[in-house]
Amino acid sequence: DTAVSQTPKYLVTQMGNDKSIKCEQNLGHDTMYWYKQDSKKFLKIMFSYNNKELIINETVPNRFSPKSPDKAHLNLHINSLELGDSAVYFCASSQEGFTGELFFGEGSRLTVL
Amino acid sequence: AQSVTQLDSHVSVSEGTPVLLRCNYSSSYSPSLFWYVQHPNKGLQLLLKYTSAATLVKGINGFEAEFKKSETSFHLTKPSAHMSDAAEYFCVTQGTGRRALTFGSGTRLQVQP
Numbered sequence: 385d386t387a388v389s390q391t392p393k394y395l396v397t398q399m400g401n402d403k404s405i406k407c408e409q410n411l412g413h414d415t416m417y418w419y420k421q422d423s424k425k426f427l428k429i430m431f432s433y434n435n436k437e438l439i440i441n442e443t444v445p446n447r448f449s450p451k452s453p454d455k456a457h458l459n460l461h462i463n464s465l466e467l468g469d470s471a472v473y474f475c476a477s478s479q480e481g482f483t484g485e486l487f488f489g490e491g492s493r494l495t496v497l
Numbered sequence: 498a499q500s501v502t503q504l505d506s507h508v509s510v511s512e513g514t515p516v517l518l519r520c521n522y523s524s525s526y527s528p529s530l531f532w533y534v535q536h537p538n539k540g541l542q543l544l545l546k547y548t549s550a551a552t553l554v555k556g557i558n559g560f561e562a563e564f565k566k567s568e569t570s571f572h573l574t575k576p577s578a579h580m581s582d583a584a585e586y587f588c589v590t591q592g593t594g595r596r597a598l599t600f601g602s603g604t605r606l607q608v609q610p
Contacts, residue, residue: 425603426603427541427587428600429597474541476540484531484543485531485543485546488540490538490539490540491540
């Protein structure tokens, strides 16, 4: 069983479209995250949810909207996609108390044409 | 704010020789520091973490790192490289008061046969 799973793994779409990436974790963790990795491999936090409550919201365009229906799921919806949104998006989770150990999914590679 | 700087973007070693990946940190107090590894097309995995209990930290797969306050360094080492060690390595620190990690720019480790 995959601990943190993301779908889809690959996503190719046109500028202006709206797309979603889904994430599920079966570790029983209470905190989930979205990170963006750009073409230079630089990783940056986008959002974090703790028990369905948004606790971190970095400077991300409001075209990006996270949604957490329950503590095991954190989805990312992106409106009006732009070329600069092309990246690998990683979902991660961590347990209560935050020891610094994040469990990452395998990433969703988004390509905007 | 805490930050980390990885001094080499790319390191190449021969199989069986030692590995040294360099990381310097910037913090006004005792930081939490981590090393994560990312194998090609995979998510990130925690290698080891420093949380002030001991300056020499042992991790998985034979890796270790030494926290040196006088040098503000947290270099990652391994006595003997294996082909399977080829990956991207990230030095990471924890954002102040937040359940989020701040990643360095990454070091790509190449292992030659």
